[in-house]
Amino acid sequence: METLLLGREAVDQNTPMGELVGAVEDAFAAYERGDARMPAKSYIDLPEYNGDFRSMPAYMDAGEWDAAGIKWVNVHPDNPQEFDLPSVLGTMIYSDPRNAFPLAIMDGTELTMKRTGAAAAVATDHLAVEEANSLGLVGAGVQAYTQVEAISTIRPIEEVVICDLDEERVADFIDAFENEFAVRAGSVAEAASCEVLSTVTPSTEPIVTREDLGAGTHVNAMGADAADKQELNPGILEAATLVIDDYEQTTHSGESSLAWEEGLIGEGDIYAGVGEIVVGKREGRTDENEITVFDSTGLAIQDVAAAHVVYEYARDRDNGTAFDLVGTGSR
Secondary structure: OOEEEEOHHHHHHOOOHHHHHHHHHHHHHHHHHOOEEOOOOEEEEEHHHOEEEEEEEEEEEOOOOEEEEEEEEEEOOOHHHHHOOOOOOEEEEEEOOOOOOEEEEEEHHHHHHHHHHHHHHHHHHHHOOOOOOEEEEEOOOHHHHHHHHHHOOOOOOOEEEEEOOOHHHHHHHHHHHOOOOEEEEOOHHHHHOOOEEEEOOOOOOOOEOHHHOOOOOEEEEOOOOOOOOOOEOHHHHHHOEEEEOOHHHHHHHOOOHHHHHOOOOOHHHEEEEHHHHHOOOOOOOOOOOOOEEEEOOOOHHHHHHHHHHHHHHHHHOOOOEEEOOOOOOOO
C-alpha cells in the first residue's frame, strides 16, 4: 500500500464544496449521536516565538463511512512579515481506522480554510433566513474566500459586502469575485446589515456591535479560536439565539468565552449545539427577525470529514503523489 501526498493545490482541486458541506454536516451529526471520538484540542504555547502549536485528533463513524486523522496546526501572527509564510500552517495525517495505515498526508492549511467555510455553511443553512441573498464579511483574508464559496452553495447569494482595514486585501477580494456576485467594499455596519455575516479576523477586541446588525441577521463568528480573541460585542451574544459547535471549546476559547468568564452569559444563553439542530433535536431558525450566532471554534471531526472527501476524490482521480511511507515488507 502507498500513501498519497497531497499539497495545497491538490487539496483545493479535490474538495468539491457541495460535498464537503454535506460531509461536515455528517460530522456534526456523528458527534451529536456519540459516534465520534475527539479528545480536547491540545496546545503548546511558544511565547518566545509569538505563536503556538495545536494537535487535533479525531475518529468518526458517519454511517456509510468512517475515518480517523490528526491535524498538527499552528498560529504564528508574525509569519507573513518575518518569514513570508502564512500565519497558520497545518499538516493533516489521514488514516485507515481498521489498521492505522496512513492513507494520506495532506496540506492542512487549505483543508482548514475549506472545512471552516463548510462549517459556516452548515450553520447558515439551518439558521439564516431561507432566501438570504446578501453576505457580509468582516476580514478579507484567506478565510473570507471559502466563506463565500461555501455559503453560496446553500443560499442564493447575490450581494457581497467586504470590510477590512487592508485596502489591498479588499481590492484583491473584489477582483476574485466581481464576475460572480455584486461585490463591494463597505463599513463594518454595512457588512453586518446583510442577511448573513461572517467574521473572520484575529481580533482581540470587539468589532461588531448589536446596533450594526440587521433584523434577522445570522452571524458566523469564525475568528475567535483562542481565549484572547473577540470579534462581537457581548451585547450581541446576550440578545442572540446562540448556537455553538462544542461546549468545552466554546466556553474556554470561543467567541463566547470572554462573555462567559465575565458572567454576561451562562448555560441558559446557549440555545443548542449545531449537531443538535442537524439531527433534529432542536429547531433551527424559528423567527425571521431573530439574531442568530454560530460560535465556531473549529473541531477535529471537521478536519477528518474534509480529509475523507479530499482523499476519496484524489484516489479516484489518481490526483496525488503516491509514495511508500510505511514500507511493504512484513514487520
